Amino acid sequence: MNIQNISFEKKKGKYVYLQIYDKIKEDILHGYLKKGDKLPSIRQCEQMWKVSRTSIEKAYIRLIDEGYVYALEHKGFYVDVEKESVAFRKQLMQETLSKKQQNILFDLQTGTIDVELFDKVLWKKYLKEVLQNKELISTYGDAQGEYTLRLALQKYAYSMRGVLCDIKQILIGSSFQSLLYIICGMLPKNSVIAMESNSFIQAKRVFQDFGFTIKYISKTEDGYNMDELYRYDITLLYVHSGAFTSTYKPISKDKEIELLHWAEKTNSYILEDDHNGELRYRSRIQPSMQGMDVGKHVFYIGSFSRILPPAFRISYLVLPLPYLKEYEKRKKSYAPTASKIEQMALAQYIIDGHLEKHVKRLSKQYGKRCREMEDVLKEIFPNTSVWLEEAALCFHLELPKGNSKYIQSRLQEKGVYLNTANHHELMLSFASISQKNMRTALLYLKEIIDEMSCG
Template identity: 50%
Template sequence: MKLKTINFERTTGKALYLQIYEKLRADILCGYLVKGDQLPSIRKCEVLMKVSKTSIERAYEKLLEEGYILSIPQKGFFVDVEPENVQLRKAVTEQGTALQDEKIRYDFRSQTMDVSSFDLALWKKYLKEVLDGHYEIATYGEARGELRLRMALQKYAYTVRGVLCTSDQLLIGSSFQSLLYVLCGLLDKPVVIGLEESGFPQAETVFSDYAFPVRRLRREADGICMQELTASDVNLLYVNSASAGYNHQPLNKKKRKELLAWAAERNAMIIEDDHNGELCYHTRMTPAMQGFDTGGHVVYIGSFSKILLPSLRISYMVIPQALQYRYDQRANSYSPTSSKIEQLALARYIADGHLERHVRRLRRHYEHKSSHMRTLLEQWFPQADILLEEAALQFILRFPYVLSLESVIQEARKHSMMLQRNAQGELVLSFAAIKMEDMEEAVRLLHALLEAAKEKESREPKAAP
């Protein structure tokens, strides 16, 4: 078929070439135009449609770049999408449009945070200072992390978390997962991993890649059951010291001493995951286990995902001296995984005292937010057990009834609300990204969604026993 002209309704607020491009793309994806159909020439469009030559050229160029049409010299422009690829292109286009159109008003997921709690102007200032230093950014970064940042973190980790290490024991990575990969490569084999029975999928992925067997250990109110741990063959224990046990509280002193004694007696290792452990705003802060380890049995991992920005991909790991020597022997085989520019900016930010001041502000900020959120949850869900995970900036809700949370999560999305549940099927509500003024309306909507789900499930016929 040879197309005579392009019929479309002009709209304001969008470039004319984009309107022409979108019209032709839609006709191709809907099947009105098929492979081999000829489009009108640029000159003919210019005359019949009364549009500029530039608009037609730019629309055709975009279609050419994306593979929708081809240009044959002396003949013209032709549709060039195979019939079997039309549906795939349509799906990709619709998916991209859906993602752009989706507007989230209440985001209770743990992957997001309130950007207003971070001084972006100050952070941009430090980034600019680094970018102005042309020599520094013209070289590759150090595999173990920039020395300036390691020295700044050495002091910060000791001051805030009681971590004792040299700068050479400190490794910088883009995430705790990338650091775990490095750690697993340094360990003596065979390795048997111990975890709380609730598990930790991101860490388990790394252990699985190394074919390390994992033992899930029963958890008690204050953390892993010591009786099960002692009776197991575990020689590498993974613990989240900021949120442990059934009650998701920081590890208490008694449990820390028991774990360190177990590691010393077994000559075992402990990975202390202390993600954002400095964010204590209701409970009294307990120093990291690593600072009490005298035998080199603890690997410490820290992160800034909830303190600075989730998009700032910097985590750090402190390894015992024995593992540091192994790392030194193969250091040239590693490459940096975290941006050198961001590392140098963070080093200056910490050295000037901004990180400690920022953490103090965050404690006050999240104390206020969490208290307000708890009040609302207790008001609207009086029958639920409400547990606060301080470092994770989230509440866990345990209901006295069974409910399909998956259907609630899907329904919430229709109301511009994002929810999540944990591996135990409990509703997890992060308050990091919810604005104070939106909390009451968000909790009220959540209550309405849960009540509607309860009523719907109560009407459904029960399966015969």
């Protein structure tokens, strides 16, 4: 059917092309426009709606990109949604809308970053350059990771974290967890893992999936209890170097030396989880254990979860030399897990020096926000224990009476969203919230805590 007229009224407060896009999409999803219907031409729309040709073209291009419409040269634009898929698309829209309606007015969640600090225009430039290389994108990637990125990361990790390795020791994966599965697949089946009980849950999940015995080691003000480590026959010790102590401070050089001595003496291995280790704005950057160990006893994993946007999924692993041969035997049975396109874009981004510049910029900005939140916390909670977890861009607030989940639930009613560390601690991120909103959110928190104290 040729559709001669679609009612549309331009409104203020939203780009015109998005209004046109929304109108046509909604008409398709409500069944007013059906598969094969011919839409008005761009010239007809100009005359009907009194809007610019550019706005109509942008709306049609978006509808084509999302599969709602297709174009036939010299013939026009046609609806491209089967009747059976309309219900499915409506369901997807409703799920997306329900997420938007969470009413997050004050975001203190630790999974957030300020994406406005990331130069998206520059990143698009690198992606575009990769996509224009037909030969590059027409082949599968290397299971170990693209050579160019491994070369760039070898130099970057040495410059920023003191990591010393050969390119062949570096593996690229989509996440910390995907790389940990490779490590665990090479460990003995009767391996014993040592970690803190409140450690990274995704690491614990992998160890449990492999059926490994886990020994939970207590933490002191300077890190793991060494007497407990020597008590057990440990295969692998998990260490989060950015939040190593009981008060979430980074690992000290003395403790690194002590742990490396323990690994040497007991013939054990250390998994150094150093995500965002280069992002420091309060403490002095401490070189990695891997660089001090020179490839003998440390599996090193780095990632960019607070440096690049969270949707960007690339991490890297540096194997200790004793495990390199074992990996090379298995390499052909693995498939790449990280996007080849993103790997090649990141490689050039690093080579051109942009990642180091970006880290310096983030350190400055997050350092400022850290000080702002610290001042507000001291003012509103002067007698409460507060600790900074630098790598996670957040403070931990102690709750003397516990009940963190109840407080979290009450805050959500006011549009304040945050995470809990345990029953007695809240995590308050300053990554994507303004100073003004920090104060308002923390005053809501104080109000709820005071109510509980009176009760």
